[in-house]
Amino acid sequence: MNLPPAPSFRLDGKRALVAGASSGIGLACATALASHGAEVTVAARSEDKLTEIVGAFAEKGWQARLLVLDVADVAATEAAVDASGPFDILINSAGLAKHTPALETTEADFDTVSNLNFRGAYFLTRAVARGLIAANKPGSLINITSQMGQVGGIDRAVYCGTKHAVEGFTKAMAIEWGPHAIRVNTIAPTFIRTPLGEQTLAIPERRAWIEDKIKLGRVGELSDLTGAAVYLASDAANLVTGTSLLVDGGWTAD
Numbered sequence: 001m002n003l004p005p006a007p008s009f010r011l012d013g014k015r016a017l018v019a020g021a022s023s024g025i026g027l028a029c030a031t032a033l034a035s036h037g038a039e040v041t042v043a044a045r046s047e048d049k050l051t052e053i054v055g056a057f058a059e060k061g062w063q064a065r066l067l068v069l070d071v072a073d074v075a076a077t078e079a080a081v082d083a084s085g086p087f088d089i090l091i092n093s094a095g096l097a098k099h100t101p102a103l104e105t106t107e108a109d110f111d112t113v114s115n116l117n118f119r120g121a122y123f124l125t126r127a128v129a130r131g132l133i134a135a136n137k138p139g140s141l142i143n144i145t146s147q148m149g150q151v152g153g154i155d156r157a158v159y160c161g162t163k164h165a166v167e168g169f170t171k172a173m174a175i176e177w178g179p180h181a182i183r184v185n186t187i188a189p190t191f192i193r194t195p196l197g198e199q200t201l202a203i204p205e206r207r208a209w210i211e212d213k214i215k216l217g218r219v220g221e222l223s224d225l226t227g228a229a230v231y232l233a234s235d236a237a238n239l240v241t242g243t244s245l246l247v248d249g250g251w252t253a254d
Contacts, residue, residue, distance in 0.1 A: 007234070007235060007236035007238075008234065008235055008236065009036060009230055009231065009234045009236050010036055010037050010234070011033055011036045011037045011038035011089070011230070011233060011234060012037035012038075013037075014037075014038045014039070014088040014089055014233070015038065015039050015041070015085075015086070015087050015088050015089070016030075016033045016038040016039065016040045016041065016087060016088065016089035016090070016091065016233065017040075017041045017043060017067070017081070017084075017085070017087040017089070017090050017091070017128060018030040018033065018040055018041070018042055018043060018090075018091045018093065019043045019044070019069060019071050019090075019091070019092045019093060019094040019124060020043075020044060020071070020092065020093035020094030020095065020144075021040075021042035021043055021044050021050070021053065021093065022042070022044035022045075022046050022049040022050060022053070023049070023194070023195060024093070024192075024194035024195060024196060024197075024222070025093045025144055025189070025192060025194060025222065025225060026042075026044070026091070026093030026094070026144075027042075027053065028222040028223075028225065028226050029091045029093060029144075029225070029226055029229040030042050030053070030064075030091070031057075031226070032226035032227075032229055032230050033089065033091070033229065033230065033233060034057055034060070034062035034063065034064060035060070035062065036230050036234070038063075038088075038089060038233070039063035039064070039065070040057070040062070040063065040064050040065075041064070041065045041066070041067050041084060041087070042054065042057075042064060042065070042066050042067070043066070043067040043068070043069040043071075043080075043094075044068070044069065044094070045068065045069070045070050046068075047066070047068045050066035050067075050068065051066060053066070054066050065084075067080055067084055071092070071094040071116060071120035071121070071124050072115045072116045072119070072120045074119065074120065074123045077120070077123060077124055077127060078123065078127045081124070081127040081128055081131060082127065082130075082131065085127075085128065085131035085132075085135075086128075086131035086132050086134070086135045086137055086139075087128050087131065087132075087139070088132075088137065088138075088139050088140070089139065089140050089141075089142070089233045090124070090125065090128040090139070090140070090141040090142060091142045091144065091229055091233070092121050092124055092125065092142070092143045092144060093144040094116060094120065094121070094124075095116060095117045095121075095144065095162075096112070096113060096116055096117065096196075097113065097156070097159045097196065098112065098113055098158065098159075099155040099156055099159065099200075100155055100158075101155055102157040102158075105157065105158055109158065110158050113158050113159060113162055114158070114161075114162055117159070117162035117163065117165075117166070118161075118162040118165045118166060121143050121166050122166075122169055125141050125143060125169075125170075125173060125184065126173075128141055129141060129173065129177055129180075129182055129184075132180065132182055133177070133180050133182070138180070138181035138182060138183075139181075139182045139183070140182075140183045140185070140232055140233050140234075140237070141173075141182065141183065141184045141185070142184075142185055142186065142187060142229065142232050142233065143166050143170060143185075143186045143187075144186070144187050144189070145163045145166050145167055145186040145187070145188045145244065146159075146163045146188055146189060147188050147189065147190050147246065147248040147251045147252055148160045148163050149163030149164050149166060149167045149186070149188055149244070150164075150167070150188060150244070150246070150252045151251070151252055154206075154209070163188075166186060167186055167188075167244055170184050170185065170186050170242065170244070171242045174241040174242030174243075175242065178241060178242075183232075183237070183238075183240060183241035184241055184242065185232050185237075185240060185241060185242070185243055185244065185245060186243075186244045186245070187225065187228045187229060187232065187244070187245050187247060188244045188245065188246045188247065188248065189220055189224075189225050189247045189248065190210075190214055190219075190220050190247065190248035190249050190251050191210050191214075191219050191220060192219070192220040192221065192222060192224070192225060193219055193220065193221055193222070194222070197219075201219060207219075213251050214248070214249035214250065214251055215249055215250025215251070215253060216249040216250055217249075218249070220247065220248075220249065224247060225247050228245045228247050231245075232245060
C-alpha cells in the first residue's frame with residue numbers, strides 16, 4: 001500500500017529575514033525558524049540587542065546573522081535587502097501602535113504608525129520578492145498583522161486601518177507573484193503576552209473586554225504563535241497563499 005507522504009516542517013537550507021526581531025513576536029518567530037534549521041537574519045534598529053540574540057543562537061548551534069534595519073526607511077531597507085538577499089522566507093514583525101480615540105488622533109501619530117505598519121511593510125515585502133524573482137527562486141513572505149486587521153477595536157482606528165491595509169496588499173501581491181511560486185500570507189494574532197501587549201492587559205477593564213472576546217478564555221502566549229510561522233514558512237504550506245492565518249482564540253468567529 002502506498003501511503004501519502006507527510007509534509008516536512010524543516011527549513012534546512014533556507015535563508016530567513018525576520019524584521020522586528022529584537023523582542024516579542026519577532027524574536028519568538030526568529031527562534032522558531034532557527035530551531036527548524038533556517039539560517040536567520042535578525043533585523044531591527046538595536047544593534048546591541050541583535051548582537052546578543054545572534055550570540056544566543058550560536059550557543060544553540062543555530063545559524064544567525066544580524067542586520068541593523070529601520071523598516072520605516074524605505075530606501076535603506078531596499079538597499080539592505082538587495083545587498084543581503086535573496087531570502088527564501090520573510091517574517092515582518094516590525095510595527096507599533098499609538099492607541100487614541102479617533103477624534104484625538106494627531107497627524108504625527110497617524111504618519112508614524114502608517115509609515116512603519118503599512119508603508120514599511122509594503123516596501124519590505126516587495127524588496128524581498130524582487131530579490132527572489134531576480135534569482136528565480138520560490139519563497140514565503142509573511143507579515144504579522146492582527147485580528148484587528150479583520151475587525152475594529154476601541155481606540156484603534158489608525159492601527160486597525162494599517163493592519164487592514166496589509167491584509168489587502170497581501171492578497172494582491174499573492175495574485176501577482178503566484179506565477180513565480182512566491183507565497184504571501186499574514187499571521188493575525190489576538191492579544192499576545194509581550195511588552196507591548198502588557199500595556200493594554202494592565203488596564204483591568206480592557207483585560208476583561210479581551211478575555212470576554214477570546215472564546216478560549218485566555219490571552220495568547222508567544223508559543224501559541226510560532227507554530228503558524230513555521231508552518232507558513234515551510235513546504236508544508238506550499239499551496240497556501242493570499243490568506244490570513246488567524247491565531248485569535250476565536251475572537252473573530254462571531
